[in-house]
Amino acid sequence: MAYVNAMLVCTQAPMVGAVPFLFPPDKVQMTRDVQFSSHGSSSPNGAKPAGGLESFKKAEPLKINLSEVLFSGPETKPLCDQLLNWMSPGSGRLGQMVGGALAVKTKSMNHVNRLPVLTFQMGPPSAGFLYDVMLQSAQISFTRFNRTGIPIRARATLTLKEQPSLLGTLPTNPTSGGLPGRRTYTVTEGEDLVNLARSHYGGTSDWRRLADANGIDDPLRMRPGTTIYLPNPDEFTD
CATH class of the missing domain: 3.10.350.10 (LysM domain)
Incomplete structure (x- = not known):
């Protein structure tokens, strides 16, 4: 079995699946924004505080952007479909069957409206990346096809949004x-x-x-x- 450099995995039914990456992404960009409030005396027009202090309120979830994720071979289209299905809860025949059965039982469709939590792993957990995430966006370009029109190569740019979990980058400094x-x-x-x-x-x-x-x-x-x-x-x- 070939070594997998990076992958996305879902263990939540009915969206269970795995998408291994053929090669590591060309670039991993991580972004985090924070919210803060300003304290201090108001300016004459009351618009902004003058000379005040800024107090931390909260940190937004980490956003992880993966550039140039490469897929190649006969599994190209199924793997890309899996990525897109993770962004459409209840999609696919299995998801619709399970979702419909649960909806009849619970009289609710809330479970169908939840994006599945995925695990993003790249490199060994002790020194690489290990996060629970949701797949927020995917831009996929199919760049090569066989003679019957089946895609055999694709490049994707993915945006992941960190979810609260007991994972995280290990070990602690x-x-x-x-x-x-x-x-x-x-x-x-x-x-x-x-x-x-x-x-x-x-x-x-x-x-x-x-x-x-x-x-x-x-x-x-x-x-x-x-x-x-x-x-x-x-x-x-x-």
């Missing part, structure tokens, strides 16, 4: 003070360790261990912009 397997997280306005434990570990019972791992005395009062460590769940086992 040793100079940060974190243990291997930990991630860092920047606290946003209104967050505390109780709701962080719920969102990252599935329950509130681990807030005290999260506080101990970060040397925090008051878990209910944290300033926006504070960076904390999110230990690997294995560290919480007794």
Whole structure:
């Protein structure tokens, strides 16, 4: 079996599938925006604060742009179709059958409207990329066909949007003070360790261990912009 440089994988039914990349993308561009509020005395016209301070509110999810992803061979069209199907929940015969059955049972189509969460992996997890993402956009150019008109080569540009998960780039930089397997997280306005434990570990019972791992005395009062460590769940086992 050939070594796979990078791939996208989905484990959520009925959208299960994998798209291996023939070669690494030519370029991986990562972008993150932040939101902040300004504090200080107002200018005479009241339009903008004058000489005020800017306070961090939240960081937007990471956007990952993959340029020049190459597909080649007889699997070119099925792999590109898989990418497009991930952007259209409930598409394809299997998705429509499963989605329709669930809709009859639940009287709801909300599950059909959710994009599946994919795992993007490129290189070894210890030194490369490992993120849970949604496929936000795909631009695909078919550049070669066989004599019957079947595509046998394509180039794609993909935009991925990071989703909250327990993955992340590993290991944590040793100079940060974190243990291997930990991630860092920047606290946003209104967050505390109780709701962080719920969102990252599935329950509130681990807030005290999260506080101990970060040397925090008051878990209910944290300033926006504070960076904390999110230990690997294995560290919480007794």
